[in-house]
Amino acid sequence: MKTVFSYPGEQIAELYNEIEGSGIKNVMVRDERGAGFMADGYARITNYLGVCLATAGPGSTNLTTPIANAYKDNSSVLAITGRCQRKYIGKNYFQEINMDFLNFYKGYFVDKADINYVVNAFNDCLTNKKPVQLNIPADLYKEEVKDINIDAYINISDDVGYDVNNVDVAAKKPLFLIGQGIFGTLSYKDMLKISKILKELNCPIATTFPARGVISEEVDNCIGLVGRRGDLKSLLEADKIINIGSSLSYNTYVESVREKLLNKTENIHLKPKNIKELKEFFENLDLKNNNWINKNKNNKKFSPSGDYSNKINEIIENVPKDAIIVTDAGKHTVFTCLLKTCVVPRNIISSHSFGSMGFGLPASIGVKFGTIDFNIDKEVVLISGDGGFLMNIEELQVVSEYGLKILMVVMKNNGLAEFCKIKNPNFNKIADAFGIDNCYIEKADEISSEIKNYLKKNKPLLMVVETENEPLPKPNM
Numbered sequence: 001m002k003t004v005f006s007y008p009g010e011q012i013a014e015l016y017n018e019i020e021g022s023g024i025k026n027v028m029v030r031d032e033r034g035a036g037f038m039a040d041g042y043a044r045i046t047n048y049l050g051v052c053l054a055t056a057g058p059g060s061t062n063l064t065t066p067i068a069n070a071y072k073d074n075s076s077v078l079a080i081t082g083r084c085q086r087k088y089i090g091k092n093y094f095q096e097i098n099m100d101f102l103n104f105y106k107g108y109f110v111d112k113a114d115i116n117y118v119v120n121a122f123n124d125c126l127t128n129k130k131p132v133q134l135n136i137p138a139d140l141y142k143e144e145v146k147d148i149n150i151d152a153y154i155n156i157s158d159d160v161g162y163d164v165n166n167v168d169v170a171a172k173k174p175l176f177l178i179g180q181g182i183f184g185t186l187s188y189k190d191m192l193k194i195s196k197i198l199k200e201l202n203c204p205i206a207t208t209f210p211a212r213g214v215i216s217e218e219v220d221n222c223i224g225l226v227g228r229r230g231d232l233k234s235l236l237e238a239d240k241i242i243n244i245g246s247s248l249s250y251n252t253y254v255e256s257v258r259e260k261l262l263n264k265t266e267n268i269h270l271k272p273k274n275i276k277e278l279k280e281f282f283e284n285l286d287l288k289n290n291n292w293i294n295k296n297k298n299n300k301k302f303s304p305s306g307d308y309s310n311k312i313n314e315i316i317e318n319v320p321k322d323a324i325i326v327t328d329a330g331k332h333t334v335f336t337c338l339l340k341t342c343v344v345p346r347n348i349i350s351s352h353s354f355g356s357m358g359f360g361l362p363a364s365i366g367v368k369f370g371t372i373d374f375n376i377d378k379e380v381v382l383i384s385g386d387g388g389f390l391m392n393i394e395e396l397q398v399v400s401e402y403g404l405k406i407l408m409v410v411m412k413n414n415g416l417a418e419f420c421k422i423k424n425p426n427f428n429k430i431a432d433a434f435g436i437d438n439c440y441i442e443k444a445d446e447i448s449s450e451i452k453n454y455l456k457k458n459k460p461l462l463m464v465v466e467t468e469n470e471p472l473p474k475p476n477m
């Protein structure tokens with residue numbers, strides 16, 4: 001663990017103070033929601049654990065939305081939460097409430113000084129790609145832990161792998177559907193190597209949204225995104241779909257064709273621990289040379305047609321292809337999804353299954369810390385709506401304090417998608433108040449030179465893009 005996203009309070013103070021001087025970076029957020037979303041962004045880009053820390057009661061209730069978000073999107077967020085002393089639990093003590101509300105997946109209440117709680121929470125969170133709560137009462141810190149050799153305990157479960165004999169690939173028109181489960185516990189550097197393996201398969205490969213870029217969408221046998229915002233034709237034409245790592249949500253297997261698709265799907269349970277294991281798995285498949293899809297015929301790419309999509313397109317075209325683009329929730333998410341060609345894993349990070357506004361800014365901060373800690377050499381770009389940006393805007397203080405190089409774009413359409421119009425504060429003055437460089441864009445052709453300048457420097461920029469509203473294309477239902 002290299003970085004923790006936290007906010008202090010009485011019931012967690014003991015632990016909070018210990019982090020100082022421990023070698024772990026303690027990033028103090030300005031709202032616990034920020035801590036949760038940062039931990040989520042950190043977990044997604046590093047494919048490791050993202051840790052957030054909050055006090056009991058209000059500190060923890062503020063974590064609810066980010067933890068639900070991590071649960072829905074299968075992100076390894078470990079939430080360490082405080083609790084009053086054990087003798088006061090259930091006795092209406094200050095800030096004392098039942099803490100189970102964070103256990104969307106699982107929670108550990110640490111009722112004795114046993115290191116196994118920590119180890120189990122850690123392993124659970126990492127190998128099952130789900131958020132886990134570790135709830136620690138304040139008096140526990142006074143007790144001594146006897147066996148503290150933590151390395152002896154860390155043993156990532158071996159209960160993974162696959163049985164290749166069961167995979168039947170004898171079909172005329174097979175199609176691989178890849179979901180983010182394929183990342184297993186690989187490092188980001190190994191995630192980048194999957195592309196090479198998949199390119200050699202000579203069989204069409206489709207992906208879910210979270211897995212986009214696992215194989216570059218510029219490659220011939222990559223169909224790209226399928227489902228609600230992607231291609232459906234290939235899924236329908238295939239006579240067998242081999243699913244590796246997709247939960248087959250309604251975003252991928254949409255309602256109207258769901259049953260048909262489920263009937264021809266074979267699910268392979270694969271959680272690779274290293275790239276060698278993944279390579280072996282694919283090498284052992286008895287695949288015929290079977291690239292039966294003409295990708296260009298099947299895939300009609302969306303092209304920008306109005307002011308909003310034009311400006312988003314201009315941003316995408318001017319940042320490096322492999323920049324990690326984090327979005328918030330709204331129209332800008334859909335336009336980004338439709339316009340971006342993904343070439344690396346996690347090219348777009350979004351709140352896919354929970355659609356949580358307020359995710360973007362803090363998640364992009366978490367992603368940035370992840371790239372720093374794990375030497376992932378990628379630019380980080382946030383594309384947010386004006387509504388969502390204002391939801392966690394206080395985290396600009398973290399961007400400012402750490403001088404994080406993030407290109408933060410606010411699409412100012414003065415509206416919440418199609419719901420209603422909104423009035424906005426002066427975002428540029430807000431950036432000034434936080435001591436962050438900023439610019440204001442009215443026309444699409446002003447974007448390119450601003451981004452070129454930004455890329456030469458090593459500090460954050462808030463780019464406020466005034467835009468007209470634009471209707472979204474209809475999704476595949």
Ligand SMILES: Cc1ncc(C[n+]2csc(CCOP(=O)(O)OP(=O)(O)O)c2C)c(N)n1
Nearest residue numbers: 330331332355357385386387388415416417
């Ligand atoms: C926390 C939360 N509240 C409400 C919604 C419902 N909702 C979805 S998109 C949206 C509007 C987003 O507006 P904005 O951030 O300005 O992005 P835009 O659509 O304008 O690009 C709303 C209110 C949500 N997804 N999340």
Ligand SMILES: [Mg+2]
Nearest residue numbers: 385386387415
């Ligand atoms: Mg808006």
